[in-house]
Amino acid sequence: MSRETPQWTCIKHCGACCRLAPEERADALEALSEEQQRTYLAMVGPDGWCIHYDTGSQCCTIYEERPDFCRVSGLGRLFDVPDDQFDAFAIACCHQQIRSTYGGRSGVMRRFNRAQNAGGSVDK
Numbered sequence: 001m002s003r004e005t006p007q008w009t010c011i012k013h014c015g016a017c018c019r020l021a022p023e024e025r026a027d028a029l030e031a032l033s034e035e036q037q038r039t040y041l042a043m044v045g046p047d048g049w050c051i052h053y054d055t056g057s058q059c060c061t062i063y064e065e066r067p068d069f070c071r072v073s074g075l076g077r078l079f080d081v082p083d084d085q086f087d088a089f090a091i092a093c094c095h096q097q098i099r100s101t102y103g104g105r106s107g108v109m110r111r112f113n114r115a116q117n118a119g120g121s122v123d124k
Contacts, residue, residue, distance in 0.1 A: 006116040008090035010072060013058040014108050016094065016101040017070070021048030024100060028069075031078040036069050043067075091116055 020043060022029055029037055045051045052062045060066055068074045072090055075081070081089045094112060102108045 006087065006091060008072070008087040008094070009115040009118070010094075011108075011111050011115045014098065014112065015049075015053055015055075015058050015060075016097040016108065017072070018050040018053035018060065019048055019097065019101045020044045020050050024048070032069055036067065039067055040069065 020040065022041060022044060029040065032040060043050050043052065049055070050060075052060055052066070054061050060070075069078065072093075075090060075093060076083065076086045079089065095109075098104075098106070098109050098112055
């Protein structure tokens with residue numbers, strides 16, 4: 001019996017990727033162009049969260065106009081990840097970010113893991 005490879009799926013009301021804290025995301029910053037780095041750093045609020053992230057609704061206030069580096073679909077290009085390895089890479093990135101933001105045993109992590117196992121896309 002073969003096991004299907006999990007497919008990356010974003011979950012609503014997570015926002016872990018909106019925790020931009022540059023001191024925690026050096027790898028992400030290094031992958032960006034100088035212009036993207038300036039934009040990224042300008043988006044960091046005093047608490048390390050993106051200034052466009054609404055903590056009340058747990059949603060991005062500029063979602064449709066967000067920069068390309070905020071789009072998970074663009075991570076593969078930034079980090080030179082082959083298409084056939086994208087899902088595993090994106091899942092690993094989300095695990096790392098959710099763990100550092102909310103904790104490895106958090107409700108957000110449990111919801112994310114369930115979504116990956118279910119294989120349905122919510123928010124690319």
